[in-house]
Amino acid sequence: MKFHTLSLAIAAAFALSAPTAFAQDADASTTSMETTATSDTGAHKRISVVAGYGILKPKSDAFGDDPKRGLKGGGLPTASVAYHVTDNIAVEAWGALDKSEHKVVGSGIGGQVEAQPYGISGQYHFGQPGQAIRPYVGLGYYQANISEEKDLNGQHFGMSSPKGAMGTVGADFNINDRWFTRAEARYMDGKSDVTRAGQKVGEAQLDPWMVGVGVGARF
Template identity: 50%
Template sequence: MMRFRHLTLAVLATLAVAPAAFAQDATTDTGSAAGKRFAVVGGYALSEPTKNPSIAGGRAQADGDGAATLSASYYITDNIAVEAWGAADKFGHRVNLNGAKAGSVQAQPYAVSGQYHFGTPDQTVRPFVGLGYYEANYSGEQAEPAGALAGQRIGVETAKGAMATAGVDLNITPTWFARADVRYMQGKSDARLNGVKVGEAELNPVVLGVGLGARF
């Protein structure tokens, strides 16, 4: 519930900033979004794992978390773009093993993808889809002192795989726009205890994000 409250606050913050951005930009930008080749977006996202990996003979479950995100896009044409996206902070995941808290780990994903933006650059609502490659660096692995993995050294290797994206931009002015998107990441990484592989940390998270962007 707390994670969805954070996303709600991010949505409200975006809606609050958007009118101010529109008022400031309206006096200076009376042109078109067509032909603008670069875009940047700052936002907030929730990462929720969709799979429960098997670790040390038990079934593990990782909780979701929220973090700030950044992206930069280059538009090859008005409809085709290449995006670099990543978490500006780390998603913290609490790990439960057989229903009891066993430890925690932090993940910081980043990705490159190709996107297709439907319609014309100046239409108010503009959906898009994308497909690309991501990696997620894991760090801060800790075992719960009183948990099943107490006293053991946990390691999770970098996850790598494909990422699919779907989203929509809401054009405010030719420069400013609000964005909502969902990303699905599919990839595996090895989970290790004291340097020995004990399973695969296949989380395959769904990442829900909102943000405010500018194009130029």
């Protein structure tokens, strides 16, 4: 790889320019540098984990044509684990560690629901492992658990689990070969049936966006 070649070239130049009296020490140092370069480069780290926090915001008109009838956004902690098949292609399992609370707002309605999404996707990371900023895109499938549905009067209503396609765009900001920070946005396409006493009374086209940040490590 180019990174290995450059490292070996620098080590060799250092050894050749060292004083003759320290030739043996220089050779030992060169060998150590080669071993470190081979083991530490991010190209050989195939597992990455990220802990983060995001804001999940469903459509403002999720419950109909009125743009004021919908769900307010809510925050939630997230985590992901990815296996990097190559330096550019990865498979990621992602999910919320807790539920986000969403207020139901609109004319004549009110209440709250809680959501906890999770999913799996394939990712493409642009550039090379050693560069400072690595943007990426992803496409996959998600599902969200919906719970604690209550209207303005505290009466329970039901919402089925939304599920569908999930798209991701983001970037990793490398601190060193192991640690990095992340900023990303996810779009989740999904709708939910609204029920009362087991009977469908409507439909919510949720289609939430999630914007978040995180800290990650490679192994």
